[in-house]
Amino acid sequence: SAVISQKPSRDICQRGTSLTIQCQVDSQVTMMFWYRQQPGQSLTLIATANQGSEATYESGFVIDKFPISRPNLTFSTLTVSNMSPEDSSIYLCSVQAGTYEQYFGPGTRLTVT
């Protein structure tokens, strides 16, 4: 398994501002993922972050809104840009450890006012 930490754990932000969420893993991993969980909803994959290349975004998510960095094999950031109340969600980082398991971080609870 992998131990994943995220910062901040929660934040309240004003609309129009940006927030950068950090994800740290205790071991080197090839693939890291960012998910969004809107209130009372399931998880939706935002993008896959690979070290040394640009992130791959899923349909409905764009780099200008959710820029992602992956500077090394243990760290990634997701920025939520120009926030609106609709961006209020839990943002989760996950990693693929071993061949088939994905492990998730504790999540960042974002509220946009």
Next chain:
Amino acid sequence: AQKVTQAQTEISVVEKEDVTLDCVYETRDTTYYLFWYKQPPSGELVFLIRRNSFDEQNEISGRYSWNFQKSTSSFNFTITASQVVDSAVYFCALSKGSSASKIIFGSGTRLSIRP
């Protein structure tokens, strides 16, 4: 396209009852993986089980058991002798293809165990 359906939005049972959470999936892939995750009120996602498409054996882990049936595209999860600590949202999930790197989640079932 892949899809995971958890028709039960909420289930409430009394402690010590057995409860089954249903999961039906759709995929055209011949090789895929199915997962169950638990999300307690604290919010973190806890990995429970992975099953690949070639392994239809049922699995039991303590009070938890899983029934995988390819004929009905179902991967159901049963908790025996439920406990209050089992209260959580449970997600069934399906990989996009064989790499298990992209996971599609069902809508989740909120399970409440009453003392």
